[in-house]
Amino acid sequence: GAVLLDGQDLSAYTPGARARKLALMLPRTARTELTTCFEVAAAGRYPYTGRLGVLSAADREQVWQALRLVQADTLADCDFSCISDGQRQRVLLARAVCQQPEILLLDEPTAGMDALSRRQMWNLLRQLNEKGLTILLTTHYIEEAQALCDRVALMDGGKLEDLDTPENLICKLGAYAVDEMHPDGVHSSYFTERSQAIAYLSELTGNCTLRDTTLEDVFVEQAGKHLTKGI
Numbered sequence: 257g258a259v260l261l262d263g264q265d266l267s268a269y270t271p272g273a274r275a276r277k278l279a280l281m282l283p284r285t286a287r288t289e290l291t292t293c294f295e296v297a298a299a300g301r302y303p304y305t306g307r308l309g310v311l312s313a314a315d316r317e318q319v320w321q322a323l324r325l326v327q328a329d330t331l332a333d334c335d336f337s338c339i340s341d342g343q344r345q346r347v348l349l350a351r352a353v354c355q356q357p358e359i360l361l362l363d364e365p366t367a368g369m370d371a372l373s374r375r376q377m378w379n380l381l382r383q384l385n386e387k388g389l390t391i392l393l394t395t396h397y398i399e400e401a402q403a404l405c406d407r408v409a410l411m412d413g414g415k416l417e418d419l420d421t422p423e424n425l426i427c428k429l430g431a432y433a434v435d436e437m438h439p440d441g442v443h444s445s446y447f448t449e450r451s452q453a454i455a456y457l458s459e460l461t462g463n464c465t466l467r468d469t470t471l472e473d474v475f476v477e478q479a480g481k482h483l484t485k486g487i
Contacts, residue, residue, distance in 0.1 A: 261359070279357035281348050281365060293339065293347045294332040297323055300354030322350040326380050342373030349380065360384065362393035366400060378404060402471040412479030425474045433473060437463040444473065 259266040261277060269277065279300070298311055298319045311319070323329040328346040331339060336347065345365060352360055365381070366374040374397070381404060385391055395401055401408050402422045410417040410425070418425060430446025432453040446469055447453040457466050 275355055275357075277357060278359050278361060279352035279355040280361045280363070281352040282363050291335055291337075292332065293328065293334050293336050293343075294319065294323070296336045296347050297328070297332075297350040297354060300351035318356075319350070319354055322353040323347075325353060325383070326350045327376075340373075341368045342370065342376070345369065345373075345377060346380070349377075353384070357389075359390045359392060362391060364395060365393055366395070366397060374400070398472040398475055399470070408471065410475055410479050417479045418474075422471050426469050426471060429469055429474050429477055431469055433467050433469045434460075435465045435467065436460060446473070446477075 261269070266274065266278075298316070300322070301311060301315045301318065320329060320332075323332055326346040326349045328343065328350055331343055331347060334343075336344065339347070349365070352362075362381075366377050369377065378400065381391060381393075393404075405422060407419065408422050408425060409419045420428070427448075430448050432447045432450050434445045434447070434453050434457050436443045436445070445453075445456060447456065453466055457464060
């Protein structure tokens with residue numbers, strides 16, 4: 257297939273033009289010859305030319321601004337290989353921001369993080385988005401997609417299952433869920449109105465609960481059901 261950006265095939269852009277349009281952040285990756293966190297972040301100023309040794313004063317200030325933005329300026333002199341995963345992700349985010357892209361591509365930006373570091377990264381991404389930066393991210397944390405994204409694409413087996421706002425995806429399934437405990441597991445039923453869910457719940461006699469529907473329910477219903485086939 258083709259990837260179109262502003263209606264133009266992305267492969268038609270020169271490397272320098274692509275760097276100005278797109279910045280890619282991969283999980284915990286950096287050039288091995290770079291040692292300090294400042295060097296790793298500064299590589300974003302010249303991602304294709306390797307001109308790390310000739311950064312101007314303006315470029316260096318841009319790196320410091322990016323590090324401060326992601327709350328990693330205190331790590332500038334630290335060895336990148338000796339900091340935590342969450343700290344590395346912040347430094348790599350600073351490197352991507354240094355490119356001053358129009359679109360930021362993030363591949364599993366919170367993979368391997370603890371809960372606190374994940375929430376801190378969420379806050380940083382929200383701040384970047386509020387500054388006008390378009391962000392496209394992949395994630396296996398469905399609550400992350402529900403909390404962060406304006407639009408969500410559900411992928412299953414390489415195919416696009418659905419594309420909409422988190423709210424609309426949930427509403428299409430039903431805003432309220434009733435979970436019933438059965439010997440073979442939990443069975444969930446979904447309802448548009450809370451009164452409908454309560455009426456259904458009142459007819460049940462077993463162990464059951466009423467809750468709000470989540471984006472995870474949408475994924476399980478639309479994309480995940482085949483995973484249980486043949487088990």
